[in-house]
Amino acid sequence: MTHKPSTFLIVGAGFSGAVVARELAEAGIASTVLDRRSHIAGNCHTERDPETGILLHRYGPHIFNTNLEDVWEYVNRFAEFGPFVNRVKATTSRGVFSLPVNLHTLNQFYGKTFSPAEAKAYLATRGDPSIDEARNFEEAALKHLGRDLYETFFRGYTRKQWGTDPRELPASVFQRLPIRFDYNDNYYDKTYQGIPSAGYTELIRRILDHPLIAVQLNTSYARALSNGFIHTVYTGAIDQFYEYCEGHLGYRTVYWDRETHSGDYQGVACMNYPEESIPWTRKVEHKHFAPWETHDQTVVFTEYSKESGEGDDLFYPKRLKADKERLAHYQILAQQEPRVTFLGRLGTYRYLDMDITIAEALALGKKLGHQLGQNGISGPEK
Numbered sequence: 001m002t003h004k005p006s007t008f009l010i011v012g013a014g015f016s017g018a019v020v021a022r023e024l025a026e027a028g029i030a031s032t033v034l035d036r037r038s039h040i041a042g043n044c045h046t047e048r049d050p051e052t053g054i055l056l057h058r059y060g061p062h063i064f065n066t067n068l069e070d071v072w073e074y075v076n077r078f079a080e081f082g083p084f085v086n087r088v089k090a091t092t093s094r095g096v097f098s099l100p101v102n103l104h105t106l107n108q109f110y111g112k113t114f115s116p117a118e119a120k121a122y123l124a125t126r127g128d129p130s131i132d133e134a135r136n137f138e139e140a141a142l143k144h145l146g147r148d149l150y151e152t153f154f155r156g157y158t159r160k161q162w163g164t165d166p167r168e169l170p171a172s173v174f175q176r177l178p179i180r181f182d183y184n185d186n187y188y189d190k191t192y193q194g195i196p197s198a199g200y201t202e203l204i205r206r207i208l209d210h211p212l213i214a215v216q217l218n219t220s221y222a223r224a225l226s227n228g229f230i231h232t233v234y235t236g237a238i239d240q241f242y243e244y245c246e247g248h249l250g251y252r253t254v255y256w257d258r259e260t261h262s263g264d265y266q267g268v269a270c271m272n273y274p275e276e277s278i279p280w281t282r283k284v285e286h287k288h289f290a291p292w293e294t295h296d297q298t299v300v301f302t303e304y305s306k307e308s309g310e311g312d313d314l315f316y317p318k319r320l321k322a323d324k325e326r327l328a329h330y331q332i333l334a335q336q337e338p339r340v341t342f343l344g345r346l347g348t349y350r351y352l353d354m355d356i357t358i359a360e361a362l363a364l365g366k367k368l369g370h371q372l373g374q375n376g377i378s379g380p381e382k
């Protein structure tokens with residue numbers, strides 16, 4: 001390690017690691033942030049495409065959306081946000097529809113001219129009233145939307161994205177998407193939305209830009225690297241930390257085919273393909289994430305999902321029953337580890353959005369900084 005003496009070792013230079021490092025730095029505590037990749041910002045990484053100049057969301061679309069005022073203020077300290085509203089479309093054999101399900105989707109799908117109240121009453125007749133409390137994704141969709149909408153927009157997409165039967169997935173995954181009875185086609189329901197106009201990597205670079213933070217890229221973590229640091233904050237996968245001694249936790253990984261075209265390829269940033277007969281889940285046209293920029297060319301990523309294997313980047317924690325049982329074993333090991341704290345989507349194996357990730361990292365950074373101040377160099381209590 002070249003940057004001693006740092007007090008904390010932080011593994012992972014995504015939002016979790018960067019925000020903790022910054023909170024510690026502002027409390028006067030130094031840290032070294034490691035990342036196994038050649039860049040910071042984790043799966044939020046954005047880069048200017050050398051061929052077209054378009055800002056690419058290298059690991060898939062990231063649209064910042066939050067109701068947390070303090071988190072919105074925090075990210076705005078480090079970046080200027082361009083106003084972006086995600087208006088997702090879905091291509092099906094019956095036509096192109098608007099998502100999330102809204103009044104336009106319903107009227108188009110059923111060939112009606114419903115008012116909001118009429119659509120609500122009609123959808124209540126399509127939903128399955130026998131489902132009292134939805135126990136899984138499929139039951140939630142059948143209860144609220146009924147079979148036709150579920151099978152057209154959700155069943156195939158979910159099977160492709162998660163590689164599992166929607167009955168195995170929690171209802172909470174379905175409930176991420178709103179159902180609306182007006183023409184609001186904003187994908188998110190959150191108060192604050194946007195995309196950093198210089199990209200997420202620049203935002204995170206500014207968070208890390210502090211004299212008490214040293215960043216070391218291309219460095220895979222090994223236990224011995226924690227020696228000499230009083231505490232490690234680990235934002236990598238918890239099963240990997242323990243060398244999979246309790247078995248692998250299930251993750252989906254995502255991969256893309258890239259195409260460059262001239263002009264406008266699909267007229268929107270995100271076009272979903274919910275039908276199971278189409279092998280990809282969606283096509284993402286990156287220049288539409290920055291409508292304040294002008295580009296003659298366009299870059300399109302066709303997105304596929306598969307089970308993660310050795311060395312793959314990890315995206316979606318599956319959290320099936322067996323995964324949760326394994327996780328409980330890893331959590332017991334983690335509790336016996338006073339000098340390591342696990343954080344973030346991979347460290348805690350939860351389907352976290354960027355805003356919650358930041359909120360949790362801010363809270364942890366404050367707590368560790370405070371404890372260190374009280375305990376001197378003996379290090380923080382967990």
Ligand code: UDP
Nearest residue numbers: 099153154155157158161173174176272274
């Ligand atoms: N989903 C779907 N069809 C769609 C879009 C989403 O079935 O066209 C389901 C899918 O299971 C997904 C979930 O809804 O995992 C939540 O979607 P969201 O867009 O929040 O997923 P993310 O942004 O995390 O990829």
